[in-house]
Amino acid sequence: MTEQIDKALQREYEAGFVSDIESDTFEPGLNEDIIRRISSMKQEPEWMLEWRLKAFRNWLEMEEPDWAHVDYPKIDFQAISYYSAPKSMKDKPKSLDEVDPELLKTYEKLGIPLHEQMMLAGVAVDAVFDSVSVVTTFREKLEEAGVIFMPISEAVHKHPELVQKYLGSVVPQKDNYYAALNCAVFTDGSFVYIPKGTKCPMELSTYFRINEQNTGQFERTLIIADEGSYVSYLEGCTAPQRDENQLHAAVVELVAMDDAEIKYSTVQNWYPGDEEGRGGIYNFVTKRGLCHTNAKISWTQVETGSAVTWKYPSCVLKGDNSVGEFYSVALTRGCQQADTGTKMIHLGKNTRSTIISKGISAGRSNNSYRGLVRMNSSAKGARNFTQCDSLLIGDQCGAHTFPYVESRNPSAIVEHEATTSKVSDDQMFLCQQRGLDPEKAVSMIVNGFCKEVFKELPMEFAVEAGKLLEISLEGSVG
Amino acid sequence: MSSWLQTAVERAADVSDGLALKRQASLELLCDAKWPTRKTEAWKYVPINVWERAELSGATNDTVSAPVIDGLDSLDVVFVNGQLQSVAAESIEGLTLISLSDAGAQAADLFGTIKPDRHLFGLVNDVLATEGVVIDVAAGAEIEKPIRIVNLLGEGAEAHTRVLVRLGAGAKATVIEHYSGNSLSRNTGFAEYQVGEKAQLEHYRFALQTGEAMSIGGCHVELAEHSELNSTLVGFGSALSRIDVDVTHAGSHAFAKMNAIYLLDGKELFDLHSTIEHAVPNGTTEENVRGIVADNSRAVFNGRIHIHRDAQKTLAELNNRNLLLSDRAEINTKPELEIYADDVRCAHGATVAEIDQKALYYMQSRGVSRAQAQVMLNFGFINELVDQMPNEALAEWLRPQLRERFASMEVK
């Protein structure tokens, strides 16, 4: 049976193609000069460069973390190119018509049409290709509502006061090794500002694509939801199939002011490497949100890609009554390794957090949940509920749970539960007895296992996520 | 290297007995070992510097008698300030009860076979524990009388003792490790248990040192096929109190039931690390850990279950529940699962909560004062595990001590 299931899990990586696009790519290497060049490519103001250099100097002093349950060869940071942009992007196309058709075709192939007439209704997209943003759709419509949605490299020029105020305010430069690196070399990403009392009129999304070889992608996203506002933001990511590993070290910062709500969803489908563990993306990401009074931040992630994932979207519940949520599905197969989870830091009174994590491991993969729930002594009446479930498929994989619970307030309540299970023969038999083929049966069981998380995804994404798992489960089952 | 560790290593050079070879190996590891800091995962929440800082005057060698437990007819081994004072002389068929120094080859057989060498203080104990006891139970022997090892620690003492236990196939025995003392002292107490095929070990560790006493120790158990472990650990915190309990399912179909209780008050500290290794199929582990943490105290529980690739059909459950009674107290708990086999049933749960307000009100509505209701609820929470202790005399002896602790704990 296991064999059958495993077969069902075989899949093609559909986003594995390479686009033939001429790029300006820096030679590999990392030093202050490279950082100055990135900054000048982006024609950044002096303060931005200074900020980068400061981060770089910090990074040099820091050590690569080794506590995660992942194993990969030491990264040679000098062998990576830190900037790559399509040549055609040099003169900053003013409209879609000026954008290289090959670029547009890439996104189309990925199911993200950028032409206005073909665009997904109700979703504005910022398309980031290697180190630059290619296009951001629906900008005018959003501007009407006062919503700012643009590449962060552009926001540095147009809204320096906001960027200066909030960049690094949630994830400090020295937060961790990869975050520090990102601060020094980040190239592009999205910037969002939702004004007071505004419900963002459409879903915002960023689509990240790594194309060029031997480059790292260091994106940076900053979302500020002002008092009483609401925004739902989605991100997706893919990369070509290559034999070398590539580094992706992003930082995402969310600020939810009083009464604001941010819903942040990710479908992460970076190239996972092949069955033998050759190639694939190292996904080392720092995501954190700060909740002010009555604010709410909800992270939902579906992680199916990357060779190594190291990612802990977190919430700092600073304001009283604020709410943090984390819903995660992580599927690992082949030789993938995922170490992912969340941190919920309860500072305010009556703060609430919910963590639902579903890990599915197959093949020879290792899937770890790592989480921290901290109730500070100020977190009177705070509550946390955590449920971590792992599903093992086959006897060559690993499923692990490392939850840290720290409580300092007697009126705070923390509940953590974790279980492991497998796709049982009985379940399979029942499905088959009712006429389902094994492939469908596994996918149904896995989907059922993940349901609590999927229902948190925005409609458009729920479909995509379902499809992703289905693709993952697609294959020839006898 | 820390200066304390430095002197420990120097003192180790003076030790020479039949265990020299094993001690030498540990000494080498110890010389390379790093003194734990806050960044060392296994010592994350416990500042170890008190251990090093303490200046000990050296203990006077008084003769102290072991505390009597009503209704318990036990074979006692008594250590005072780390020095063996007495070993029960009664001869019982199938039982060898003998001091470490007199045990000779038997000791060499058992010493360091189970204890993992990853533990810095385990290594310290390896090189410095010249005092200890060997308990060897012949195959098929059922030792009715519990064997009690008492460690009494007085002001200024530094003690390193070792307990080596082997239960032959089908043997049955009860071993009680009992530590007490409340004045400034340092002690490492490690025990190794080899539980043979179909053997049954009933085990207790009462880590009742409080106050200034500093204690770091461990119980390491290896279970052979179809063997059974029923273990209860009770800890009161102290200036530094750390215990590592490691159980390895080395033979299939073994059963381990482990209950642990910690009750902390004042500025006490208690750190319990447990590791269950399921190396073979069909093992079962049930672990229940409960703690009450009051005033300015801090509890740490790290419970790891590791299911190896071959350990199919394992059933392992770990449950940790904590009551936090004050906003200056702290509880840090981390139940870990590391699973490499798919056909297993594993679960863990951890909760930290305040006292059940509904129950409190219910009791008050019957006329019981709030303070008394709290004591009763605390006691009830812990007593559920005390009730499960197979030895009623020990449970009876423990209960009033628990009540006394609860009565002094303040709830806000």
Added chain:
Amino acid sequence: MLSIKNLHASVEDKQILKGLDLEIKPGEVHAIMGPNGAGKSTMGYVLSGREGYSVEEGSVTLDGTDLLELEAEERARAGLFLAFQYPVEIPGVSNLEFLKAAVDAQREARGEEAVSSKDFLKMAREACKQVHLPAEFLKRGVNEGFSGGEKKRNEIMQMLLLQPKLCILDESDSGLDIDALQVVAEGVNSQRSPDRSFVVVTHYQRLLDYIKPDYVHVLSEGKIVKSGDASLAQELEDQGYAWLKEQRAADAEQSA
């Protein structure tokens, strides 16, 4: 004995009792009926001093003592007893231990002598017998794993032991089989006396067939909207609470 005047109370900022009046004389049995969510249980909680309930207005006295000033346990010691609609489970605390603590505390408060453990065990066994609970239930955790009906009987058993002045029984009949209903009713009836009063909250006439009330009140939206004698219960059983709506509509029209 009990006097409730214009009681306004709320929980979590939600106003539940909105001007409740009730006078109960020694020896009387009052039944309180009313639709779900009317505030019947809330009344019991407010009277017995549950945390989280705040009284905005009004007064409650028991034999002249201001109840609202007292802690929950002091109210119990003053003679108030509440049989809970949903009795709480307290694992690890044995029924016997709990009851002994309660009886001891109450006797001490009244300046009475403590009962010996032996005598108490006898009393407790007797009480168990009276509500048809096996004596083993004394050893089990308070309500721990008890069935719905067993919990209700356990509540009555406590009442028998504590000998309160005023008993509030919150749906002590729900979830009981027919025999158990009789057991509960008998328990109550055995305690009826000229100086003990009862407030019986129920949804059904059948309990009142056994425990004959002197008065029946209808509680709706936080106050008594109708009072009568025992026949009112029958009337309600026949008609339900639809008339309440009409009355409300009429009231609204009048005030408009």
